[in-house]
Amino acid sequence: MSVVSKSFVALVLGLSLAACAHAGPTVSLAEGPRAYTGSEYGDVMDRWTRTHSLVRLPTVDDRLTVTATYESWDFRWSYVMRYARDYRLSQDERQSMLDKWLLETKTSHKFQLALYGNLPPRMTDLTRPNCAWVVRLVDDQGNETPPTRIEQQLRPTAIDRAYFPYLSVWRQIFHVDFPRTKADGSPTVAPNAKWVGLAFYGAYGQDELRWALTPEGAADTGRRAVMNETVQVPVPR
Numbered sequence: 001m002s003v004v005s006k007s008f009v010a011l012v013l014g015l016s017l018a019a020c021a022h023a024g025p026t027v028s029l030a031e032g033p034r035a036y037t038g039s040e041y042g043d044v045m046d047r048w049t050r051t052h053s054l055v056r057l058p059t060v061d062d063r064l065t066v067t068a069t070y071e072s073w074d075f076r077w078s079y080v081m082r083y084a085r086d087y088r089l090s091q092d093e094r095q096s097m098l099d100k101w102l103l104e105t106k107t108s109h110k111f112q113l114a115l116y117g118n119l120p121p122r123m124t125d126l127t128r129p130n131c132a133w134v135v136r137l138v139d140d141q142g143n144e145t146p147p148t149r150i151e152q153q154l155r156p157t158a159i160d161r162a163y164f165p166y167l168s169v170w171r172q173i174f175h176v177d178f179p180r181t182k183a184d185g186s187p188t189v190a191p192n193a194k195w196v197g198l199a200f201y202g203a204y205g206q207d208e209l210r211w212a213l214t215p216e217g218a219a220d221t222g223r224r225a226v227m228n229e230t231v232q233v234p235v236p237r
Contacts, residue, residue, distance in 0.1 A: 024050055027074070028214040029189070029196075031102075034077040038085030044078035045069065045163070054117075054200070054207035063204045064124070064133065067166045068113035070196075070211055076101045079163065108148070109137055109178040109189065111198065112164065114171035119204070126150050126174050133202040137178040141190035144199070149177040 025047050054064040080101055084094040104110065117124055123132045127150050137145040152174050156167035167173055181187055189196050197210040
């Protein structure tokens with residue numbers, strides 16, 4: 001294959017990978033009751049998970065590959081239903097877990113992510129001040145917000161491996177939180193935002209994962225019906 005042909009193939013591959021950053025089903029940040037059962041968790045997890053690779057052309061050098069799950073209200077409701085089914089929680093235990101997990105989404109946009117690349121792990125450790133990358137919460141309205149917490153998880157637990165199949169010992173795992181409001185009280189994700197994303201910036205390039213959003217407050221494809229088994233929605237504190 002000629003050098004020109006190789007460059008063309010690499011370019012097409014790069015453009016295809018870039019398009020994947022914006023792919024994926026539309027999701028809703030609307031709150032309220034969901035009708036999920038434990039068996040639906042896999043579909044919900046897939047809907048809230050994005051993967052993208054930052055590839056350097058023309059050598060097709062994988063600088064950064066990130067898979068991230070946005071732990072939204074909708075996602076966490078489904079997670080709790082799966083966990084309650086698997087571990088045979090009582091209704092009171094399930095309600096207590098649901099209250100706690102949903103309440104955490106009132107103050108933070110929470111993400112779990114796993115990454116790898118051809119850089120040494122110490123250079124891609126997001127908890128280090130001299131990391132090759134910084135991560136920001138962004139939206140299409142120009143908002144850009146640094147995290148309030150980045151916590152590295154050294155290895156996935158048995159539950160993690162079952163509920164987040166992309167986690168492995170070959171990837172660095174992080175829990176990243178962003179505030180829901182800025183210092184002036186305005187939201188970090190605009191109510192009229194068409195998408196919200198995670199942006200990675202650094203000397204080796206820029207990468208972005210996006211979640212396309214339905215209008216704020218819109219119903220989430222039929223999932224707002226009250227569950228068959230009674231679950232109370234926690235009152236915001």
